[in-house]
Amino acid sequence: MSRELPAPVPRLTVITLGVSDIRASIAFYTALGFARRLKATGEAVAFFDTGGPVLALFPWDQLAADANLADKPRPSTFRGMTLAWNCRTREEVDAVLEFAVGEGAGLLKAAHETDYGGYSGYFTDPDGHPWEVVVAPGIEVGDDRRVHLAE
Structure with a gap:
């Protein structure tokens, strides 16, 4: 007889990007202004605080x-x-796109x-991972850098 377990609380905690040159990618994301954390991992893996x-x-x-996976x-x-x-x-949006391109990003779409x-x-970042820079109705960015969605 199986016991019903409560559903776990869903959460998105980490987005991991596969990169070809970790040193170059660390430099790129640092240049964009993301704060690197857990630096003791060296170049084995890098973690950045994004505000989310x-x-x-x-x-x-x-x-x-x-x-x-292959x-x-x-x-x-x-x-x-x-x-x-x-x-x-x-x-x-314009300022972020200009800044990112100035730091080595590729412009996909103006x-x-x-x-x-x-x-x-x-x-795009150095490995071609696409980033959308956007202001959208119903999505506000708070002082905490987090997005707040309308009901």
Whole structure:
């Protein structure tokens, strides 16, 4: 006879990106202003405070092996996910995109009006992970750097 267990509390705590050159990726994310934590891990893995879930960087091949997935071929097209940097204003979107590109990001799509009343653009990190920089209706960014969603 099985006992019913309560459902666990869902939470997203860490987003781990597979990277080709961890040293270069650490430098890139540090240059974007994310604070590195647990530096004692050296270049084995890197953790960054994002104001929400932790961003982790881990060597691409090791992350694939850990997840029991093939390392190759590495996708050079859309990977089915994006990361987001929500902003308070359109001017902040423009400033973040300009700053990221100045720090070595690739510009995927210039900032533009969206069909849902927002304003967004895209950049990529050194491994091609896409980031949307966006201000969107119903999503506010608080002083705590966290997004607050309308009901």
